[in-house]
Amino acid sequence: xxxxxxxxxxxxxxxxxxxxxxxxxxxxxxxxxxxxxxxxxxxxxxxxxxxxxxxxxxxxxxxxxxxxxxxxxxxxxxxxxxxxxxxxxxxxxxxxxxxxxxxxxxxxxxxxxx
Amino acid sequence: xxxxxxxxxxxxxxxxxxxxxxxxxxxxxxxxxxxxxxxxxxxxxxxxxxxxxxxxxxxxxxxxxxxxxxxxxxxxxxxxxxxxxxxxxxxxxxxxxxxxxxxxxxxx
Numbered sequence: 691x692x693x694x695x696x697x698x699x700x701x702x703x704x705x706x707x708x709x710x711x712x713x714x715x716x717x718x719x720x721x722x723x724x725x726x727x728x729x730x731x732x733x734x735x736x737x738x739x740x741x742x743x744x745x746x747x748x749x750x751x752x753x754x755x756x757x758x759x760x761x762x763x764x765x766x767x768x769x770x771x772x773x774x775x776x777x778x779x780x781x782x783x784x785x786x787x788x789x790x791x792x793x794x795x796x797x798x799x800x801x802x803x804x
Numbered sequence: 805x806x807x808x809x810x811x812x813x814x815x816x817x818x819x820x821x822x823x824x825x826x827x828x829x830x831x832x833x834x835x836x837x838x839x840x841x842x843x844x845x846x847x848x849x850x851x852x853x854x855x856x857x858x859x860x861x862x863x864x865x866x867x868x869x870x871x872x873x874x875x876x877x878x879x880x881x882x883x884x885x886x887x888x889x890x891x892x893x894x895x896x897x898x899x900x901x902x903x904x905x906x907x908x909x910x911x912x
Contacts, residue, residue, distance in 0.1 A: 692848070692849075723899075732902060732903075732904045732905065733890065733892075733902040735899050735900075735901075738898070738899060745898070746897065746898060746899050748899065778845060780847065782847075787898055788898050789834040789835045789894035789897075789898050789900075790834065790835055790854075791835075791852075792837065792849050792852045793837060793849060793892070793900060794849060795839075795846070795847035795848075795849075797844075797845065797846050798845050798846070798847075800845070
């Protein structure tokens with residue numbers, strides 16, 4: 691158990707819908723990362739937060755948004771869902787979000803858009 | 805940005821065999837980590853290894869930062885070693901870049 695908690699584990703929804711994925715980082719970790727894993731694209735970085743503030747943005751679509759709350763949990767909101775959004779979404783955490791730290795992943799949310 | 809290439813892309817072994825997985829990167833790095841994604845999808849951090857050699861049981865890793873590569877050794881492989889192995893590097897940014905992974909299948 692990495693200590694990073696993601697809910698839900700599975701999500702099935704229809705095109706055009708909106709969903710929210712939730713992540714609680716390891717105790718003591720201030721930085722949260724979101725990644726998308728699909729078969730053809732590998733692990734793609736979406737966005738990083740540190741202590742409630744957005745720190746870095748990757749290839750995140752405009753239909754997607756995220757935030758980190760004062761209790762440090764984070765939510766990834768996906769709207770106007772398309773079939774191509776079906777993927778495994780991971781949250782990861784580290785202490786300060788810099789490059790000299792280990793990264794720990796949650797077990798992921800498998801999103802299926804039908 | 806930094807490019808990360810892993811080889812081989814696929815590997816099939818019999819239980820008990822040894823293997824070496826390679827990760828090449830295109831620029832100097834501040835950090836390198838190896839992960840194992842098991843068949844249930846969980847990503848587990850195996851090593852944090854910006855340079856040098858580390859060992860953990862049957863697994864060991866070596867990073868030669870000056871030559872821009874890292875190797876993951878798996879000895880006496882077991883069926884539970886099956887899955888995908890990723891390396892991830894930090895170049896000039898705080899965001900790790902992942903390779904495409906090596907898919908390992910270990911047959912009993």
